[in-house]
Amino acid sequence: MNLVAATSTPTFSFNYENMWRYNSSGALSDRADSQIESDMEKIENAIARAQHNARNSDSLKPTVDRAIASLPASRQNGARYAVNTNLIHEYAADPARLSLAYFDAGAEQRGGDLLLSAGYSSIFGALSSASELHLSCVVSRISHTGTGVTVTTNKGNFTADAASVTLPLGVLKAGKVVFSPALPSSHQNAINRLGHGTLNKIYLEFPRVAWPESPHLFGYVGDGWWEEWVNLYPVTRRPILLGFNAGALAESSESRPDAQLAELAMRVLRNMFGRSLPNPVRVTATRWKRDPFSLGSYSSWAPGSTPGDRSALVAPISPRLLLAGEACSRDHPATVHGAYSSGLISSHHILKDSL
Numbered sequence: 418m419n420l421v422a423a424t425s426t427p428t429f430s431f432n433y434e435n436m437w438r439y440n441s442s443g444a445l446s447d448r449a450d451s452q453i454e455s456d457m458e459k460i461e462n463a464i465a466r467a468q469h470n471a472r473n474s475d476s477l478k479p480t481v482d483r484a485i486a487s488l489p490a491s492r493q494n495g496a497r498y499a500v501n502t503n504l505i506h507e508y509a510a511d512p513a514r515l516s517l518a519y520f521d522a523g524a525e526q527r528g529g530d531l532l533l534s535a536g537y538s539s540i541f542g543a544l545s546s547a548s549e550l551h552l553s554c555v556v557s558r559i560s561h562t563g564t565g566v567t568v569t570t571n572k573g574n575f576t577a578d579a580a581s582v583t584l585p586l587g588v589l590k591a592g593k594v595v596f597s598p599a600l601p602s603s604h605q606n607a608i609n610r611l612g613h614g615t616l617n618k619i620y621l622e623f624p625r626v627a628w629p630e631s632p633h634l635f636g637y638v639g640d641g642w643w644e645e646w647v648n649l650y651p652v653t654r655r656p657i658l659l660g661f662n663a664g665a666l667a668e669s670s671e672s673r674p675d676a677q678l679a680e681l682a683m684r685v686l687r688n689m690f691g692r693s694l695p696n697p698v699r700v701t702a703t704r705w706k707r708d709p710f711s712l713g714s715y716s717s718w719a720p721g722s723t724p725g726d727r728s729a730l731v732a733p734i735s736p737r738l739l740l741a742g743e744a745c746s747r748d749h750p751a752t753v754h755g756a757y758s759s760g761l762i763s764s765h766h767i768l769k770d771s772l
């Protein structure tokens with residue numbers, strides 16, 4: 418928040434409660450809507466109870482499956498939607514790929530939710546203004562000795578007294594950047610154990626707003642596809658809807674071209690807002706799993722991983738070489754503030770220990 422204020426970055430106060438839900442017959446009744454909320458609460462309570470006796474290797478799936486199966490059949494689809502949008506979208510992975518014990522580990526962040534309505538560029542601009550930046554350099558090797566670090570890229574070598582490496586966990590898992598000497602086994606084991614899931618977005622820009630203007634969020638109780646939408650109209654004053662898919666569904670759909678993804682999304686949106694919803698004039702879809710510089714969206718607690726793995730990642734590889742980035746944040750993984758604070762911590766280590 419300090420950075421936002423210091424850079425006068427425009428914000429929009431986003432309210433997750435300001436949500437309208439639909440299914441293929443249109444808007445849900447208040448009763449059906451509250452039923453979904455209370456069934457999600459039951460599932461969350463079942464998870465909290467199961468966490469007491471969880472082993473590190475247990476996944477979330479059996480508990481979630483049992484909790485859904487215990488509900489009357491007529492409510493199970495609503496419960497699956499609630500699990501999809503509250504858990505799978507949030508943690509970017511299916512319950513089978515999330516640790517029962519730790520999937521939600523971390524600290525609470527105080528304050529409400531803000532969207533940066535004009536994006537992050539003013540913050541990045543301010544943070545980078547005093548630095549020498551080399552962009553679009555693809556790193557293939559990081560070599561370090563007792564006296565310094567050399568980074569090999571497609572645009573030549575860069576040497577420095579020390580380095581803080583913020584490669585995404587997906588890239589570290591794939592071993593696409595060679596460390597010389599190799600990473601310590603404590604770091605490599607943590608990289609292997611933690612999960613790196615996928616949350617994808619589709620932005621559809623329309624010729625005009627043809628849906629309720631004021632809700633911040635729309636939910637769609639369907640078959641798993643595009644069940645959560647942010648209404649960007651109140652945020653940007655432009656007729657844009659932003660839809661999400663996560664987990665295995667998101668990963669398997671990355672091979673589809675934009676037009677096909679938009680067609681699937683439009684089926685959902687026309688069920689919600691009516692046949693008269695015009696075709697979008699612009700479509701942008703992310704494919705984070707396929708992106709070679711990301712290989713997934715953000716880290717998660719896979720079965721078998723523990724908070725000790727995040728601590729292992731933060732430990733200096735040497736006084737001159739540290740990892741940083743969202744996966745290194747024990748309290749706020751998978752977030753921008755987690756990534757930022759881990760960068761501060763690694764820089765502090767470097768300044769204190771190596772120079």
Ligand SMILES: Cc1cc2nc3c(=O)[nH]c(=O)nc-3n(C[C@H](O)[C@H](O)[C@H](O)COP(=O)(O)OP(=O)(O)OC[C@H]3O[C@@H](n4cnc5c(N)ncnc54)[C@H](O)[C@@H]3O)c2cc1C
Nearest residue numbers: 554555556584585588616710714742743751752753754756
């Ligand atoms: C769909 C989605 C929604 C999200 N929503 C939120 C949210 O609401 N709130 C929130 O706080 N966070 C959110 N996040 C998470 C947030 O974006 C990440 O946690 C954060 O960006 C991580 O920052 P990072 O610096 O660790 O990694 P990144 O931002 O991934 O930066 C890593 C950089 O390394 C570069 N790189 C990779 N390989 C190489 C190479 N070989 N050579 C050179 N460079 C390389 C990449 O290009 C990238 O620029 C969301 C993420 C996604 C995908």
